[in-house]
Amino acid sequence: MKFAVLVFPGSNCDIDCYKAVEEIGESVDYVWHTATDLSAYDCILVPGGFSYGDYLRCGAISRFAPVMAEVAKAAEQGKFILGICNGFQILTEAGLLPGALRRNESMKFRCHDTVLKVVNNETPFTREYGKNEEVIIPIAHGEGNYYCDEETLETLKHNNQIVFTYGDNPNGSIADIAGICNERGNVIGMMPHPERAVNTLFGSEDGKRMFTSILKSWRDSHDTASIS
Amino acid sequence: MIKATVYVTVKKGVLDPQGVAVQGALQSIGFQEVESLRIGKYMELTLDTDDRAEAEERLKAMCEKLLANTVVEDYRYELEG
Structure with missing residues (x-):
């Protein structure tokens, strides 16, 4: 399986993401923001x-x-897209996920x-967690206060698009939302940083299962379970 | 040349933490009459066109596409010249 880590001028968690993929032994490239092919x-x-x-x-x-534009295309093709922190903000601004992130x-x-609760463990990103399991994943943001209107919130709840909620809301997010996915479930955005919790040396390895979940989902859909 | 001014404000009903903090600061230094305060953005643009209708149409597109996030913000603008 091949991962891309997008790099914008001002990205600063790109190396962490790259290392997290290395941690699960998969192939990964940095991709500069001017790239026009993610195929x-x-x-x-x-x-x-x-x-x-x-x-x-x-x-x-x-x-x-x-x-x-390529990310939007990949989303349409059903590829897995994970936006973390600023990545989540970018995905909402791009309209790939509903709502917006405001000042804390x-x-x-x-x-x-x-402490996050895994509200939906049926997404390709969270299938290795238990339903309502509590995990420890760090946050680091000034603008992670999730907002959407009432109607959108009802839709999110109805479609099971709320993936993570905070145990102790740190930023004022509506309905304690820490992460959401699109209706199809292949695009997810979250303020907490799973890539900073992939090894007990970091204090928690609870984020690692997000990456192994993605890998497992990809293997299932590609029928290559025997290849490691 | 047309000069345009764009004001972007947090939507009514959406919490503006900056506004609340500044309001609290004003009250704490004796301006108790401040009942509410909203912080927004003010932008000045100079447009290289004399066609007012076209300028307005394109300015609106700029607001919708980039200058405001209409999920949480409202905008208004003025044209001059």
Whole structure:
């Protein structure tokens, strides 16, 4: 399986994402934001950071980077797309996920471990977790306060698109939302950083199963379970 | 040349944490009459056109596509010249 880690000017979690994929022994490339072909990749990771300096709004400018047209195409093809932190903000700005991320209610940049509940363990990204399992994954953001209107929230609940919720809401997100997926389930965005929790040396390895979940989902759909 | 001014504000009903913090600061230094405060963005654009209708149409597109995120923000604009 082949992973791409997108790199925008100002990305700063790209190396963490790259290392997380290495941790599960799969092949991974950095892909610069000007790329116009992602056909070689099965999963696209949109990493955290401050792309384009977060000017105007987080993710507002990145969404017009040439590579984003390819990300939209990959989403349509059913490829796996995981946006983390700034990556989540970019995916909402691009309209690949509903809602928006606002300034934290506390006005503070919050950087610490959080307890997340796996609300939906049936997505390709979370299948190796138990239903309602509690996992420890860190956050590091100033603008992770998820917002959507009532109607959208009802749709998210109805379609089981809320993937992760916070145990102790750190930012004021509506319905304690930490991560959501699209209706089809192949695009997911989350503020917490699973790539920073892939080894007990980091304090938690609870994030690693997101990456092994993706791998397992890909293997199932490619009938290559025997190839390691 | 047409000069355009764009104002982007947080939608009514959507929490504006910056506004709340600044309101609290004003109240704490004696401006108790501040009942509410919303923070927004002010942008000045100079457009290389004399066609007002076209300028307005394109400015609206700029607001919808980039300058405002209509999920959480409202915008309004003024044209001059």
